Structures are given as structure tokens and as C-alpha cells.
């Protein structure tokens with residue numbers, strides 16, 4: 001399955017987004033613009049995939065842009081690079097629709113993930129999901145964020161089993177079109193539209 005993603009991407013100019021599963025760690029070494037989790041290598045930035053066959057290295061080349069400084073209330077987009085019971089860590093790639101590089105790190109506490117009480121963050125979001133979030137404290141390092149709001153939450157997510165895109169079939173219910181696996185997420189209204197922009 002992972003090889004499908006690799007084969008699909010290698011000969012195109014297709015951009016990958018943070019959290020896209022690129023390869024398995026048995027086959028490739030993760031280079032620049034990637035991170036590894038478990039047995040997989042994921043994109044950490046938005047960009048073009050670059051594969052060095054000799055070194056078995058896969059990397060993602062980001063189009064570097066002057067860095068935007070985040071402010072409270074800014075809307076950001078990024079991939080979840082770490083998830084524990086109590087918080088998630090997001091690698092922020094867009095601030096107010098402008099791509100930023102190097103990325104900012106944002107943490108979102110479980111209490112800021114849903115209006116409903118959650119025992120654990122994985123009831124609403126999972127590692128490698130792409131989320132649209134709001135900056136609630138820009139003075140701290142890492143930034144503090146929130147996913148509470150109708151246009152905030154998961155905007156794209158892949159199946160935990162097979163890695164394909166999950167389709168939205170209900171308010172917070174997603175289904176894998178490939179293996180029919182069901183998953184729960186706190187999604188945005190425009191989940192899956194591919195729109196990174198925040199509309200007011």
C-alpha cells in the first residue's frame with residue numbers, strides 16, 4: 001500500500017501535505033521535510049517529494065517562504081506530528097493561508113479540542129491528521145492553539161488501517177472508501193474539500 005503512494009507521487013509534480021504517509025521505514029530513510037512514527041515516514045511540510053534511490057532516502061522539498069509571525073486569533077493549518085492522551089502537537093505550515101517555513105510548533109490541550117468532554121484526544125483527532133486551528137497564545141513556545149469552532153478541526157485524515165483518504169459520512173463520522181473502516185474525528189464543515197483557506 002505504501003508503495004502505491006510512492007509510485008503515484010514519484011513521477012508527478014503533485015504536492016504532498018504534512019501527515020501524508022510516504023513510505024515504510026524498512027524501505028526508506030526519512031530525509032529533510034519528513035518525520036517517522038512507528039514504521040512509517042510522513043511528510044512534515046507541504047512540498048514536492050524527492051526520492052534518492054541510491055541512498056533509499058525520501059524527502060519533501062518545501063518552497064521556502066519568508067516566515068510569518070503568528071498572532072492570537074490567526075488561523076493555521078498543519079499536520080499532527082505527536083498525540084498523547086492530553087494533548088496534540090501540530091506542525092504549522094500555513095498561517096492565515098500563507099505558507100510558512102520553517103514550520104511553527106503548536107500544542108493543543110485536550111480541553112481545546114472539542115466542546116464536548118473528551119477522556120483522550122484520540123476520540124477526536126489522530127496522529128497525521130491535517131487540522132485547521134486557531135492561535136490562542138502566540139507568546140509561548142510552542143504556540144497554544146484551539147480546535148473549537150465550526151471551521152476548525154480535522155480537514156483531512158487517512159485511514160489508520162490502510163492509509164487511504166477517509167470520506168466524511170456523518171457529522172463526526174468517517175469511512176474509508178478502500179477498506180470500509182469507520183473512524184471518528186472532530187471534522188470541519190468542509191472536511192475533505194481540499195480547501196486550506198479559512199472563509200469568514
Ligand SMILES: [Zn+2]
Nearest residue numbers: 159162176179
Ligand atoms: Zn482503509
